[in-house]
Amino acid sequence: MRRVHVQTVSFANIAITIALGVACAILFWQGRAQFEALQQATEAYISCESDARQMQDRSDYLTEQVRLVTMTAKPEYIDSYFSMANDNERFDEAFADLKSRFEGTDAYESLRTAMDESNELMNTEFYAMRLICEANDIDPSPWPEIASCQISDEDSRTSHDSMIYKAQNLVSDSKYQEAKDSINSHTSDCIAKVTDATIGSQNRAASVFDGIYGTIEACVAIYIALTLVICALVRRAVVKPLLSFGDSIKANQLFPVQGAGELQMLAETYNRVFTENEATHMVVKHQAEHDPLTDLLNRGSFDKALKFHDDGKHDFALVLADVDQFKSVNDAFGHAAGDQVLKRVSSLLQVAFRSTDFVCRIGGDEFAVIMADVTSDLRYTIQEKIDFVNTELSKPIDGMPQVSLSAGAAFADRPDPGDSIYKDADDALYHTKENGRGSCSFYGKSSI
Numbered sequence: 001m002r003r004v005h006v007q008t009v010s011f012a013n014i015a016i017t018i019a020l021g022v023a024c025a026i027l028f029w030q031g032r033a034q035f036e037a038l039q040q041a042t043e044a045y046i047s048c049e050s051d052a053r054q055m056q057d058r059s060d061y062l063t064e065q066v067r068l069v070t071m072t073a074k075p076e077y078i079d080s081y082f083s084m085a086n087d088n089e090r091f092d093e094a095f096a097d098l099k100s101r102f103e104g105t106d107a108y109e110s111l112r113t114a115m116d117e118s119n120e121l122m123n124t125e126f127y128a129m130r131l132i133c134e135a136n137d138i139d140p141s142p143w144p145e146i147a148s149c150q151i152s153d154e155d156s157r158t159s160h161d162s163m164i165y166k167a168q169n170l171v172s173d174s175k176y177q178e179a180k181d182s183i184n185s186h187t188s189d190c191i192a193k194v195t196d197a198t199i200g201s202q203n204r205a206a207s208v209f210d211g212i213y214g215t216i217e218a219c220v221a222i223y224i225a226l227t228l229v230i231c232a233l234v235r236r237a238v239v240k241p242l243l244s245f246g247d248s249i250k251a252n253q254l255f256p257v258q259g260a261g262e263l264q265m266l267a268e269t270y271n272r273v274f275t276e277n278e279a280t281h282m283v284v285k286h287q288a289e290h291d292p293l294t295d296l297l298n299r300g301s302f303d304k305a306l307k308f309h310d311d312g313k314h315d316f317a318l319v320l321a322d323v324d325q326f327k328s329v330n331d332a333f334g335h336a337a338g339d340q341v342l343k344r345v346s347s348l349l350q351v352a353f354r355s356t357d358f359v360c361r362i363g364g365d366e367f368a369v370i371m372a373d374v375t376s377d378l379r380y381t382i383q384e385k386i387d388f389v390n391t392e393l394s395k396p397i398d399g400m401p402q403v404s405l406s407a408g409a410a411f412a413d414r415p416d417p418g419d420s421i422y423k424d425a426d427d428a429l430y431h432t433k434e435n436g437r438g439s440c441s442f443y444g445k446s447s448i
Helices: 006-072 075-085 088-102 106-135 160-170 174-250 261-289 299-309 326-333 335-352 376-393 421-434
Strands: 316-323 358-361 366-372 405-411 440-442
Touching: 006 075, 006 106, 006 160, 006 174, 006 261, 075 106, 106 160, 106 174, 174 261, 261 299, 299 358, 299 366, 316 326, 316 335, 316 376, 316 421, 326 335, 335 358, 335 366, 335 376, 376 405, 376 440, 405 421, 421 440
Parallel strands: 405 440
Antiparallel strands: 316 366, 316 405, 358 366
């Protein structure tokens, strides 16, 4: 199965997270730009409607004032008329704002037409007020626009009442009203077109916002799914293997090779080191427990085994033995020959005794055997084993000198035990040496 590496998954997660972050940043930037465009369109709509309404209100106010002039002939209404008509600063600012926002559009052209028609209509209103001034002997010089109007010859020959009637008719007949309706129509058309444009901008913005919102939802869903996958992967590929590694350490076992690739490599490395250490430990343990020359258990292992068995609860026999006159072998044949003799004795003892028995070398030419689950009624078995060893030692091999083995044995169930089973077995060995060597004696009144 292909290994999944945490580092690879981490890099992939970082790349995906960066990609999602960049995508969200682009979407936010687009959304902000679209919002600003929508805000500008809304502000333009509000400004246009305000300016158009202002122009329409100005026209209506002038109409109201000129009609009051024709009906009352009061100069204060003429003043009010020109106060509004000559307030060009506010009107020019409004029209300049409209021009900057909508020049070249149908909305701007409609508003410009309304303005042109309004200016045209003002000439008619100037003429009406000139007739009123003439009919009522009012000096028009305070109002240059009125003073500059020349009354036609036909109107100048009519009566004052006729002048007043004509002035009133000029600002209230169907032609005048049609002109007013045209101005209002173009103003309303301007507002309607700006409204349509604003609604279009709002719809486009809504569509963009909807797409942005959907994309952000998708990005969030992907990121949540990615987070869940990472959590599940970390638990399965990292946490669980680490927990199993901890259990393996407690149990002194090999690590299971599982989880992420890095942890599998760790487990394989640990297992290799563990196996090597086990092998080394076994070698060290073997060296610590065994005699390096004969490979039998050493004195330390013998002491531990004896302490375990000699607790009053186990039946066992302790056999102590040594090579007769071993010093003379070393003196006559050399220490190398002596080592060969010790190795042969060790090999024969291992052959003679059971695999469950503890065969030990406890000194230079001294040997011991602990036989588990043996009682004193089986002493003949020990005698047979020692006799077998001595029979084999009597046969020279490879130029080795002929030697013999003396032994003494004591049983855990022996009658009248002495200070210790080791002391009793040693007394039995001494008895053998004092009585001809090359045999085995047993501790007990009937034996020694």
